[in-house]
Amino acid sequence: MDASLGRTAVDLPKGAVRSYDRHGADGVSVLEGRVWVTRDNDLRDHVLHAGESLVFSGRGRMVVEALSGARVLPCRQSVPVRRPTGRHCPNGCQ
Numbered sequence: 001m002d003a004s005l006g007r008t009a010v011d012l013p014k015g016a017v018r019s020y021d022r023h024g025a026d027g028v029s030v031l032e033g034r035v036w037v038t039r040d041n042d043l044r045d046h047v048l049h050a051g052e053s054l055v056f057s058g059r060g061r062m063v064v065e066a067l068s069g070a071r072v073l074p075c076r077q078s079v080p081v082r083r084p085t086g087r088h089c090p091n092g093c094q
Contacts (some may be wrong), residue, residue, distance in 0.1 A: 008073075009031055009071050009072065009073045010071070010072050010073070010074065011069075011070075011071050012033075012035070012064070012066035012069070012070045012071070012072060013066060013069055014066050014067070014068050014069055014070075015065070015066060016065070016066045017063065017064070017065045017066075018063070018064050018072075018074075019061050019062065019063045019064075020061065020062045020064075020074055021061050025062060025074035025075060025076060026055055026056050026057070026062065026075075026076055027053060027054055027055030027056065027062075027074070027075045027076070028048070028053065028054060028055075028062070028064055028072050028073065028074050028075065029052075029053040029072065029073040029075060030048045030049060030050050030051065030052050030053070030070060030071075030072055031050060031070075031071040031072065031073055032050050032069070032070055032071040033049075033050060033066060033067070033068045033069050033070030033071060034047065034048070034049050034050070034066075034067040034068045034070060035047070035048050035064050035065060035066055035067060035070050035072060036064070036065045036067055037054055037062065037063070037064050037065075038062070038063050039056045039060045039061070039062050039063070040059075040060030040061045041058075041060050042056065042060070047067065053075075055075070
């Protein structure tokens, strides 16, 4: 089961950066565009395109940067599904 944060999508112009603490969001679904995502203590970089989602487990701040104009949906995820590049939100956090 997943729950978005009020189901409010965020529009990010190219180069815009947003950060979320663990209590604010632990995942993101990309509705439009392309973003770079990382998390405190995670050495991997994640580039997500429209239609892709990612959720992290554990504590730490998540940082999202728009590589192009983007629209994202920060979300909370209670049951992550493991994928080779990280943990992704089933159903796109929607």
